[in-house]
Amino acid sequence: MSKISLNNLSHSYLAQQNNDLDWALRDIDLEWSDGGAYALLGPSGCGKTTLLNIISGLLKPTKGEIYFDDKKITHLSPIERNIAQIFQFPVIYDTMTVFDNLAFPLRNRGVNEDKIQSRVKEIAKMLDLSETLYNRASGLTADGKQKISLGRGLVRSDVNVIMFDEPLTVIDPHLKWILKSKLKELHQEINRTMIYVTHDQTEALTFADQVVVMHEGQLVQKGTPIELFEKPKHTFVGHFIGSPGMNLLPCELMNGKVNFSGAKIEIEKIPSSHKVYSKTQIGIRPEFVSFSNTGIAVKVLKVNNAGRHKIIDIECDGGKLKMISSITTTIPSSTAYVKFNSKYTYVYGDDWIIEE
Amino acid sequence: MRKTLNQKAWFFVLPVFVLVAFNAAIPLMTVINYSFQETFGDNIFFWEGTRWFKQILQSDRFHGALGRQFFFTFLILIIQVPLGIAIALSMPKEGVGVSVCLVLMSMPLLIPWNVVGAMWNIFALPEIGFLGHSLNALGIDYNYTQQPFAAWFTTILMDVWHWTSLVVLLSYAGLCAIPDAYYQAAKIDGASRWSIFRHIELPKMNKVLTIAILLRFMDSFMIYTEPFVLTGGGPGNATTFLSIDLVKMALGQFDLGPAAAMSLIYFFIVLLICWVFYNLMMRHEGQS
Amino acid sequence: MNKYKWLVPTIYIIFLMLPIYWLLNMSFKTTTEIINTYSLWPQQFTLDNYKKIFTDSTWYGGYLNSIYYVVINTIISVSAALPAAYAFSRYKFLGDKHLFFWLLTNRMAPPAVFALPFFQFYSSINLFDTHIAVALSHCLFNIPLAVWILEGFISAVPKELDETAYVDGYSFWRFFFKIFIPTITAGIGIAMFFCFMFSWVELLLAKTLTAVAAKPIAATMTRTVSTSGYELGLLAAAGSLTIIPGAFVIYFVRNYIAKGFALGRV
Numbered sequence: 021m022s023k024i025s026l027n028n029l030s031h032s033y034l035a036q037q038n039n040d041l042d043w044a045l046r047d048i049d050l051e052w053s054d055g056g057a058y059a060l061l062g063p064s065g066c067g068k069t070t071l072l073n074i075i076s077g078l079l080k081p082t083k084g085e086i087y088f089d090d091k092k093i094t095h096l097s098p099i100e101r102n103i104a105q106i107f108q109f110p111v112i113y114d115t116m117t118v119f120d121n122l123a124f125p126l127r128n129r130g131v132n133e134d135k136i137q138s139r140v141k142e143i144a145k146m147l148d149l150s151e152t153l154y155n156r157a158s159g160l161t162a163d164g165k166q167k168i169s170l171g172r173g174l175v176r177s178d179v180n181v182i183m184f185d186e187p188l189t190v191i192d193p194h195l196k197w198i199l200k201s202k203l204k205e206l207h208q209e210i211n212r213t214m215i216y217v218t219h220d221q222t223e224a225l226t227f228a229d230q231v232v233v234m235h236e237g238q239l240v241q242k243g244t245p246i247e248l249f250e251k252p253k254h255t256f257v258g259h260f261i262g263s264p265g266m267n268l269l270p271c272e273l274m275n276g277k278v279n280f281s282g283a284k285i286e287i288e289k290i291p292s293s294h295k296v297y298s299k300t301q302i303g304i305r306p307e308f309v310s311f312s313n314t315g316i317a318v319k320v321l322k323v324n325n326a327g328r329h330k331i332i333d334i335e336c337d338g339g340k341l342k343m344i345s346s347i348t349t350t351i352p353s354s355t356a357y358v359k360f361n362s363k364y365t366y367v368y369g370d371d372w373i374i375e376e
Numbered sequence: 377m378r379k380t381l382n383q384k385a386w387f388f389v390l391p392v393f394v395l396v397a398f399n400a401a402i403p404l405m406t407v408i409n410y411s412f413q414e415t416f417g418d419n420i421f422f423w424e425g426t427r428w429f430k431q432i433l434q435s436d437r438f439h440g441a442l443g444r445q446f447f448f449t450f451l452i453l454i455i456q457v458p459l460g461i462a463i464a465l466s467m468p469k470e471g472v473g474v475s476v477c478l479v480l481m482s483m484p485l486l487i488p489w490n491v492v493g494a495m496w497n498i499f500a501l502p503e504i505g506f507l508g509h510s511l512n513a514l515g516i517d518y519n520y521t522q523q524p525f526a527a528w529f530t531t532i533l534m535d536v537w538h539w540t541s542l543v544v545l546l547s548y549a550g551l552c553a554i555p556d557a558y559y560q561a562a563k564i565d566g567a568s569r570w571s572i573f574r575h576i577e578l579p580k581m582n583k584v585l586t587i588a589i590l591l592r593f594m595d596s597f598m599i600y601t602e603p604f605v606l607t608g609g610g611p612g613n614a615t616t617f618l619s620i621d622l623v624k625m626a627l628g629q630f631d632l633g634p635a636a637a638m639s640l641i642y643f644f645i646v647l648l649i650c651w652v653f654y655n656l657m658m659r660h661e662g663q664s
Numbered sequence: 665m666n667k668y669k670w671l672v673p674t675i676y677i678i679f680l681m682l683p684i685y686w687l688l689n690m691s692f693k694t695t696t697e698i699i700n701t702y703s704l705w706p707q708q709f710t711l712d713n714y715k716k717i718f719t720d721s722t723w724y725g726g727y728l729n730s731i732y733y734v735v736i737n738t739i740i741s742v743s744a745a746l747p748a749a750y751a752f753s754r755y756k757f758l759g760d761k762h763l764f765f766w767l768l769t770n771r772m773a774p775p776a777v778f779a780l781p782f783f784q785f786y787s788s789i790n791l792f793d794t795h796i797a798v799a800l801s802h803c804l805f806n807i808p809l810a811v812w813i814l815e816g817f818i819s820a821v822p823k824e825l826d827e828t829a830y831v832d833g834y835s836f837w838r839f840f841f842k843i844f845i846p847t848i849t850a851g852i853g854i855a856m857f858f859c860f861m862f863s864w865v866e867l868l869l870a871k872t873l874t875a876v877a878a879k880p881i882a883a884t885m886t887r888t889v890s891t892s893g894y895e896l897g898l899l900a901a902a903g904s905l906t907i908i909p910g911a912f913v914i915y916f917v918r919n920y921i922a923k924g925f926a927l928g929r930v
Contacts (some may be wrong), residue, residue: 585818
């Protein structure tokens with residue numbers, strides 16, 4: 021079990037770097053405490069697999085250091101780090117039985133046979149693999165195979181961190197849910213640090229206590245699911261999390277006042293710095309937009325019934341917006357006014373939240 | 377692999393079936409016809425029944441050629457397959473070495489077989505060839521045109537030179553097709569190099585190796601041009617393999633009946649061995 | 665052991681290059697020198713053999729003809745084999761195992777058996793002495809080869825990849841070309857090379873089915889057995905030149921072979 025610290029980590033797959041885009045990871049500074057369930061969330065190509073492989077030791081970073089419990093491990097091999105990694109496609113040893121697959125890591129480390137027997141049976145029970153223990157591993161379905169991969173990681177009692185690289189990609193949709201719950205259950209049972217990489221926000225937000233959002237090689241925000249939802253620090257987080265994502269529209273920031281769609285918008289934290297930005301945007305989640313008698317003039321374009329709530333497309337001078345309201349709310353027929361909940365309205369300069 | 381039952385798959389297979397079947401069907405009829413008949417050269421055919429088959433199967437000459445053929449093929453397989461795999465395992469997977477290896481190793485395969493026979497014919501001659509001259513210079517009495525052992529040695533060396541690259545290329549492609557994740561997982565599991573070979577590489581190369589072995593078996597069992605140009609089947613009949621014997625019979629003596637019968641027997645031996653081998657290799661595929 | 669790994673391919677390549685060097689050596693000698701003297705390099709260096717090949721149209725025409733029908737055959741064989749191999753790998757259907765094995769049996773009969781019947785057949789449909797006739801006849805042994813090779817590589821790709829693509833909404837053909845084919849580039853590369861190679865070296869059928877217009881290099885090379893015996897120097901030069909097209913092919917597909925299958929994101 022370990023505290024993981026990443027210090028100024030950067031990585032490039034190219035021999036020479038001329039600009040930002042040549043870096044797969046840029047200046048990652050991160051600390052994860054012991055035993056937590058963490059998610060690395062971001063779209064394809066944002067660098068999350070690169071980061072995962074650096075943590076597991078399959079890749080050596082171009083710059084920066086990694087520490088497990090304050091011990092520098094940047095140049096240690098995967099075996100020396102005592103980590104386990106589960107990949108996107110189930111990786112099993114086809115010619116062996118399920119039992120031998122699970123026993124493999126232990127046999128390679130010279131653990132005695134009795135201990136192997138009890139340990140493997142214990143893990144198999146945890147993962148509901150006891151029935152198929154003596155079948156050929158290649159005969160199992162995809163989710164069974166992923167469980168074997170997981171089991172090979174768990175079977176070693178000295179494992180520090182277990183890492184998952186989009187493990188549910190090839191699982192049938194109806195089995196994904198079962199496996200997801202199993203992972204969460206396992207985490208509570210064995211209490212080891214688990215890092216889960218995914219591009220699916222639902223997976224990340226349900227599994228993790230803390231989510232790290234990545235975008236174009238950079239760490240954009242780290243926080244609990246609620247923090248990410250209520251206060252995105254970067255427009256990417258706002259847009260990526262939530263369904264539909266945050267509304268982001270151009271606005272004007274002058275002398276501490278925010279102008280949008282011809283109206284002055286009230287925000288809780290009014291930015292007072294006089295820094296100049298090339299792009300300023302106002303961000304408000306659809307959940308925090310509501311109809312009122314005064315405010316911004318809008319035209320109602322379309323109402324989508326999404327079951328438990330309604331998603332409404334509206335348009336104002338500043339642009340198009342989406343808002344969410346309950347089933348019972350009466351929707352004005354064409355023109356109306358909306359207001360933004362000032363507590364959750366933010367201004368973003370060059371994509372980053374402006375807080376002072 | 378869980379296969380889905382889908383009869384519409386026949387459409388996928390149709391082009392292949394048509395292209396191959398139409399080539400295969402017509403000549404086969406002719407050969408089968410001939411094998412049951414006799415000819416007096418004027419294309420007058422008499423139905424002879426199974427006389428030719430019995431004659432061939434009981435002839436010492438046939439047994440001799442068959443025995444030599446089996447021994448030759450056995451030696452070829454036992455040398456070329458492990459050697460090919462070993463070379464493929466040691467080839468680089470990236471960098472300029474890849475191009476160098478692939479291009480240079482494929483060269484022997486591209487030379488027409490009569491040229492292969494001819495060049496080794498000269499190459500191995502004691503007076504004017506590099507191999508022959510060097511071996512004799514080292515004190516070894518080597519003359520493949522007169523010594524059966526030397527003839528065998530040269531024929532096998534030529535075949536190894538010519539065809540091992542086929543095994544190498546197939547194995548190499550099969551190895552490259554193994555996803556990195558398997559090696560990464562094995563690293564994390566603490567597997568030894570031998571373990572990786574035994575549990576990841578060899579199983580994943582199973583199909584590709586089957587093809588390589590089947591190809592080498594068939595082609596070496598039916599080998600004709602190269603040994604014929606190299607030794608002519610000699611000295612004596614030391615290197616008279618099955619094909620060479622067959623052609624001698626068909627074209628030399630114009631015994632079309634026995635020759636066609638021998639062709640069929642020949643064909644069935646190859647078929648049987650391949651069938652057995654194929655089922656052996658695919659047996660554990662069906663188990664899952 | 666890893667330090668000396670490079671020794672293995674190096675020694676093997678040296679072994680392969682020795683006879684090839686000898687072949688080149690012979691190609692720059694006259695036939696008399698080859699037969700009468702032992703020399704590690706030509707004592708009387710001559711370009712005559714190569715000159716003959718490049719100036720006599722039956723020779724260089726032969727190369728072009730060969731390249732032409734071999735390329736046609738490779739394209740037909742690999743294209744037809746791809747869907748068939750996919751079907752053999754992924755689907756169960758009536759007669760599948762037997763059909764698969766039957767394909768291989770077409771390589772079990774010596775080409776001599778087919779020479780005369782093929783000659784009669786292709787003449788009867790007016791395709792004698794055409795490139796397409798040779799290309800089609802070579803399908804007999806090349807298509808089974810391509811199907812078997814491709815099936816092996818296709819089976820190595822987990823079926824879950826196909827299923828994930830369907831869930832993501834791909835139509836079959838879009839999935840096949842955009843997602844699936846990139847995962848089997850090693851198999852396609854090697855299948856293409858082997859089809860090229862086996863068709864390129866096939867002499868008997870190529871000779872039998874052609875006369876002048878499509879006469880391949882193979883046929884011209886057997887002409888070197890002239891009244892004065894083997895024209896060894898000429899044969900050596902011709903042989904050396906036959907290596908070149910195939911070398912190009914493998915160079916061209918080298919990245920497809922070595923790139924392999926990176927577990928791509930679907």
